[in-house]
Every structure is written in structure tokens, then in C-alpha cells.
Amino acid sequence: MVILMKKITNDYFIKLCDVVKRSLMDVSKFDDCLSDMITASEDDSNDHKLVYTNDKINMEVLKLDEYTKDFNKKRRCEMPELKENHQPSAVDAVCVNKKNEWFLIEFKNEPIEHILKSTPKKMLSSLWLIAFLYSKLSEKIADETDILKFAREHVTFITVVSSDKNGEYDETIGTTWEEDGAFYTPNKFIKYKGYYFKDVYVLTELGLSFFIEHFDK
Numbered sequence: 001m002v003i004l005m006k007k008i009t010n011d012y013f014i015k016l017c018d019v020v021k022r023s024l025m026d027v028s029k030f031d032d033c034l035s036d037m038i039t040a041s042e043d044d045s046n047d048h049k050l051v052y053t054n055d056k057i058n059m060e061v062l063k064l065d066e067y068t069k070d071f072n073k074k075r076r077c078e079m080p081e082l083k084e085n086h087q088p089s090a091v092d093a094v095c096v097n098k099k100n101e102w103f104l105i106e107f108k109n110e111p112i113e114h115i116l117k118s119t120p121k122k123m124l125s126s127l128w129l130i131a132f133l134y135s136k137l138s139e140k141i142a143d144e145t146d147i148l149k150f151a152r153e154h155v156t157f158i159t160v161v162s163s164d165k166n167g168e169y170d171e172t173i174g175t176t177w178e179e180d181g182a183f184y185t186p187n188k189f190i191k192y193k194g195y196y197f198k199d200v201y202v203l204t205e206l207g208l209s210f211f212i213e214h215f216d217k
Contacts, residue, residue: 005036006059008217010098017062019133024070035063037212040093041160041205043109051107051162052205059212061093061105064126071129089125091157097216100142101198102155109162112169112202116188123157123192123200148196156199157192158211163204173204 021030037059041052068090093105104126108115131147134140142150166173173184183201185193193200203211 004057006057006212006215006217008060008095008097008215010096010217012098012100013062013096013217015139016094016096016130019137019139020062020064020067022137023133024067025073026070029070033063033066034060035066035093036060037093037105037208039063040105041107043107049109051109051160052208054205054209057209057212059095059215059217061095063092064090064094064104064129065092068129088129089122090129091122091126094126094130095215099216100154101216102151103158104155105158105160107160109165111165112161112186115159115161116186119159119189120192124196127151127155127196151197152194153198155197156201157197158200159202160205160208161202163206166204169202173202173207 017030017034020033021027024030024033037052038050038055040061040063041050043049043051068088071088091104091106093107095103095105097103104123106119106122108119127147130141141147142154161173163173169184183199183203185199185201189200
């Protein structure tokens, strides 16, 4: 039984949800896109195991990867000449706080070493998709028109990994989240920090519960 389900009520997140909903071919599919951290952490490729299982604290999120299924269908309808799959790669969850700080969250039920090659594609593809959706509907994320400048100042990319599969990183990653704390950024991700994103780091599922607790909704 979930003791605390945090609802994100700020205008920035509500607008994101509205943009995604208006972009869908079938508006009823939006119910699949609006989800929560526990559901978004499900590993479809591994017996549907959950990376985040703390049912004492959970939070509403937008499942951007769920939207991409509709995106692919819509592109094919609009451009029937397309022969290849044009479903972009997107993160599992997106949340936006009341200060318009964005968090793109990817769950990985595997050792950190295995995520270093696949994750950058989702980083950039997710950022592109969000920018595309807003521009397609002539909406603005903020007054800033340069999406990369906005991302460098307001968007953080977080990879959440299973502590069971990354025991050797316990002290490096840490199990808690602190607002002024230092987070673990793998060396191969450092180049994206301050260039494409405001911050890029890794949390365990234990750290994610602290993130949710302190999230300024």
C-alpha cells in the first residue's frame, strides 16, 4: 500500500502533460503516459522487474518512452513514404518542479558499466523530442528560445540503477540524496554536464526515494 503518492501540481509540469496529450493521435493513450516512479522503473526486458520498489513514497511522472509509441504511428500516418521505424529513444520518466527545473530519469536494472554506451542516445533523443513537441505546437518551455541553453541551465539527467547490481559503487554513488550534496557522475558522462545538461548523475533506488521526498512539486 502506497503511503505517500506525490502529485506534481505546478504549471510547468501541467503544461508538459498538456503538450504531450495534444500531440497524441489517440488522446485516450495519455493515461498510459501519466504514470509514477514505481511503474516507470519496470524493466520490460527482464521479467518486468522493478528498479524502484519503495511503496512508502512514490511520485507522479510522465513516461516519455510510452509516448514514443504513438509518435512512431503518427509519423507513419503523416509520412507514409517512411519505410523505417522512426520511434525515437526516450527516457522512462520526466518530472518538472515548480522552479521549472526538469529531470529526465532513466532506470537501469544492470551494472553501471553496461549503461555507458546506450544511455547517451536516450539523453539527447529525449531532449530533442521535448523540444520538437513544444515547437510543433508553437509552445515555449520558457522565455529562453535556445533549447540547449535552457537545458544547460534547467535540465538534469539522472540514471537510477539497482543497488543490488552495483554493490561495488555503494560508497561512490551513495544511498541518500541531499539538496546540496555531490552526486556520482561516471567519467564518460562528464562531457555532457554543463554542455547539454545542467547536471548528469547516477542514483540508486535508495537515493531516488530521497529525491522524491525533497522534490519541490
